[in-house]
Every structure is written in structure tokens, then in C-alpha cells.
Amino acid sequence: MRLEPSASSPGPLVMSPQALPAGTRVERWRVERRIGGGGNGTVYEVRSRSEGHSYALKLAHSPGDPRFQREARTLHLLRHPGVVRLQATGTWRAGTAAYPYLVLEYVRGSTLYDWSRARNPTARHVAGLLAQAAWALDAAHRRQVLHRDFKGENLRVEEHGRLVVLDWGACWHPRAAPITSAARLPPGTGPYRSPQAILWSMQAPRQTARSENYPYTVADELYAVGVTFHRLLVEQYPPLVLDKANSPRTSATLRALNPRVPEPLARWIEGLLAFAPEARPRSAGDLARDVQHAQAHAGPDWDVPLFGWYEGPATATRTTLEEEATWGPVAPGEEAALLHARALRAARVQHHRMDRWLRRRVFSEVQTQPLTEPASQPEPRHAGRWMRIAGGLMLVACMAWGLVLAGPPHGPPMPSHPVQQLARTDGPADTGSPATALPFSTAEQPWPGDAMSTTKPHARCVPRLHRYLMAAFTAASLNACSGTQVRPEPARCPSEALESMRQLGLDLRSRGHIQLDIQQPDDSNQTNYSIVVSDGPITSRLDGPIDRLPANTLLYGRIWTGGEKIQGRYTRVRTPDGSEYPVCFILGNETGMSKYRGSRPGHTRAHPWSNAQVVDHFP
């Protein structure tokens, strides 16, 4: 579309739906940035004029694209935390052309494969995501909706672990208008197609009388789930098997490629990729239940990161990438193409910026170096423990030496540090370990850079020590002291959170029953039922309403597991209609939430259900 020049624009500007600049108005939405684009549409982060929230606006590349209407109808049918929520629909007019658009909940985080590359997840994390994906598909299948383009690129994982299935444009449901011509495969992505679909397409051209489309079923969808998680676990697609007789033992090859994949997880992938549709799980719900059941009884080998880490030199710099961009005057008729190229370049630069800050996984290490350490003691933690023990022993020695040199202490006595009361003595991994005798805990460090971390390494380990000895042993003492933070510092609830809680009618100390971790099973009817949690972000779910906060509100926060009890703080909630509010909630009560016996550092067992309480300060 050619827009009339305005006072601020030097000449006519061609607007392409694939490259709307920041600030463009699309009806009541203002474009903030371009997120990315696919074959049929480009997605922008937008804000509405009235509210401050961000949304994702997906704008069609072709005027009147029927996929958009189909996607909108489907999303109207589906209301599930694992399915992206539809906020509004509309049409962007450019000249005589009308491009449909959808305004969707803006799902922060990254696509499944990017998330895995950045986080190096454990088998427990992956199983949690597999169960979430299966529940989302189950909700759709119950409504007779098939996604038909399930793949890692169409799944986004939020920082706190919620998985959301996006891109329902290729879906099928009984009342959806066909978008594929007869005797053709439905839209989808090559490597995710089931053997039956491939065989069908190979035979279709010869069957000229054939007029029906491929009968895509739940079994095809489950095959795509298998391909997605196969790729996640071993970074390659499974071999395509077109004949039952040659079916490989996928679980064996998968574990040969990555020995850190626990046997049950490998067997599910094998089941999902079975040649015969009837050998795959009967439904997505069955799969989700099985995964959650196994997850609840999983051992410590499920808590080992699935890949090694490698910090490699960057192959290009941001500056070189930026220099490549073509700036300068635009020749008439090339505006749209150039704007598009610039937007793509900007996206690449942004991606590269992110990339440089992400540690990269080395998959080859996993293939060539099967795990040799005992499963209960993952490599990094194991090494970290001995470093701390060595540091601690040096520290004790230097304390003794320092006291000898310094003579009797002056001034007020040093208060006993809470860490000493909180040091673990119960876990089997600690029993008899020199670490338990030392004045520091082996608890994991809070995640660096996490905005919620209020923890400050302030503990003083040595009351009086000769200065030069302090300097000489700084490295050892830092190492020893750095493990001492087992709970965050007390903090006031920010005023905007107090205000939003007032607006939500939340009374101080109001409590609600919560599912502790939405990524893990919640079936507490089983005996000895527990889930495993570790330090870091967590998403919990409100089971019933608290004041005006409805059931199924998601609570975003983080937990600390280093103390006698689990400490948790929630600072943001998202209601089922997608609205977000800052809040201050604590997990359990002022003292935290109890752990189950047998918990160890980094492997804390807890009941899947607890309470969250409204507070005006974090204790």
C-alpha cells in the first residue's frame, strides 16, 4: 500500500504486512517490534491503546487468507493453559487488500528447541514439558480438533516452564472449511509426518480416482510429538521407517546417541514413533498420565542435565552483522523488499545478541562420553562439592592459624550464623561427608541474573582473621562462603504489587490451595506421593479462588530449597483471561513449606499441593 506522505515522512512509503515498522497502527494496536515470520504470517509484539499489555499480532501475508479464520474459530473452541489464547481478530486494510490478523496472548520465552539449547534441561524438565504438550493436545482432541503441525517451532516455553502450543492455522475440526485440495496431504512439516502419511502420499498420484484427503488422525499427531521430543533429546530427527519389518529399536538408538536419557523416557519416544498407529499411545491424555506417573517415581538420574556445556568463541560479532545491513536511500519500487530485509537483519542481530549470552551445549561430548559418575551425583555438583570441601578445610585451617596469630578476640562476640542451623545432616548423600561438619551448606546457588533473587552473599565466615591470611585464602573462603545462602533476604512488597492486590480485593494473609508446580503431576491420591523441586523459577496454579482471584490463576515465582523448609515467593499472577498483576505471595506460611524426608540438596521432595498466602512483606 502507498501511504500519502505526512509532514514527518520524506516520501511515499510502501507498507508490507511482513515488515511493519515499530509505531505502525493496526486498528487499535500499536506495533512494538517484529517477532518473526512463517510461511503464512508475520508476528508482531503489539500493545493496545487502552491497556498497557503486550500481545502478539499475527498478520496474514495474503489478503483474505482462510487459515486465519480457521485458526480463530479453533482458538474460540479451545480454552486451555497449554493453548495460546485468542484476544481479538481484525483486518488490516492496505489499499484494496484486506489482510486478516489475530491478536493472541503474548507468550514470553522461546521456542522449545531454543529453550532447550539455552537451558540444558534434565529429563525431568523434558518429561514435564512432554506431559504439558500432551495435555494441551488432549484438550484439543476432546473437542475434535487436530493441530496437524505439531513441532518444536510451534511450541513456546515460558521462563517459568509453562508450555504453550501455537500456530493452529493448519488445524482440522469437523466444521472447518478444507484448505487442501483433494488427494493431497494436509499442511504440515516434512520430518513430522507419520509413515502412514508418507506412504499415502507416495500412492496418491497413482490413485487418480481418489478424491478424499489423507485421513489425519490422533495417531499422526502423536507421531509428530515423538519426532519433536526425539529431536529435543538427541538433536536429530528419527529415521523414517516405511515398513513394519524394519522398525528399529528407537529407544536403544536414542540412548546410544544420548546415554543421559532415562530408559522410560526413551521408551515413550519409541512408542510414539511406532510404525503401527495402534502401537502408539491410545490418546494424548493416556500419554500425559503415564509420563506424570513415571515422573513422580523417577530417580536422581532424571535430574542430570541432558547435555554437556561448551563456551565457544563467537563466529561473528554484533558489529559485523550490523555493518552488513544495507542502510541509506531506497530506490523507488524497492521499499518493501528493503524494509523486509532490514527487519530480517534486525531480527538476526537481536538473535545473535542473545546467542552470545547463552552457553552452548555440546552434544558430541554426550555421545562420546557416557556418564560414568554415579547417577545420584551429577558431575557438576559432585565437582562443586569437593571444591567446597577443599576450600572449607583450608578455611578452617586458616581460621585456626589466624586466631593463633591474632590472639584472643576483641569486641562483641560474632552471632552464630543461621547457616549453621540450616546445614543439612539428614540426606543420605551428606551422611558421613566432611561437608556436614563444616560451617557451610552445600545448597545450590540461586540462579544468577534472576530478577527475583534478593539474596546477597553477605555472610561473614571468619570473625577475625589476619589480613594477609585473608588475602591468601580469599579464593578458598569465597568458595566456602558462596554456598551459605539458603533463604532470601526479607524484602518489602513493592507498592505497585500492594496496589494491584488492593484492586483485586486480596486481604492480607488470605490463603489459597495451589498445585505447586504445573509441570509436574498433581495426583495426590497415590500413597507416598511426592514431586521433586529444585531452586529456581516455579509456576504454581491456584486450585480455588482467593478473593477476586479466580481458580486456575497461574502464580509465577521462585523457590529456595536450601533450608529446613522450602521457601517460595510469588511476584506475578496471570488470571485465566490472560491479565497479569504484580503481587506478593509466599509459599506455605511464614516458615515456608515442609520437605519430605529423604530430600537431598538439589533433589528436594515435596507434596504436589500446598498453599499460597498474601503478604505485605517477604519474611
Ligand SMILES: Nc1ncnc2c1ncn2[C@@H]1O[C@H](COP(=O)(O)OP(=O)(O)OP(=O)(O)O)[C@@H](O)[C@H]1O
Ligand atoms: N503468541 C505468541 N507469542 C509470542 N511469540 C509468538 C506467538 N505466536 C508466534 N510467535 C512467534 O513468532 C514467530 C513466527 O511465528 P509463526 O507461527 O508465524 O511462524 P513459524 O511457526 O515460524 O512458521 P510457520 O507458520 O510457517 O510454521 C515464531 O518465532 C513464534 O514463536
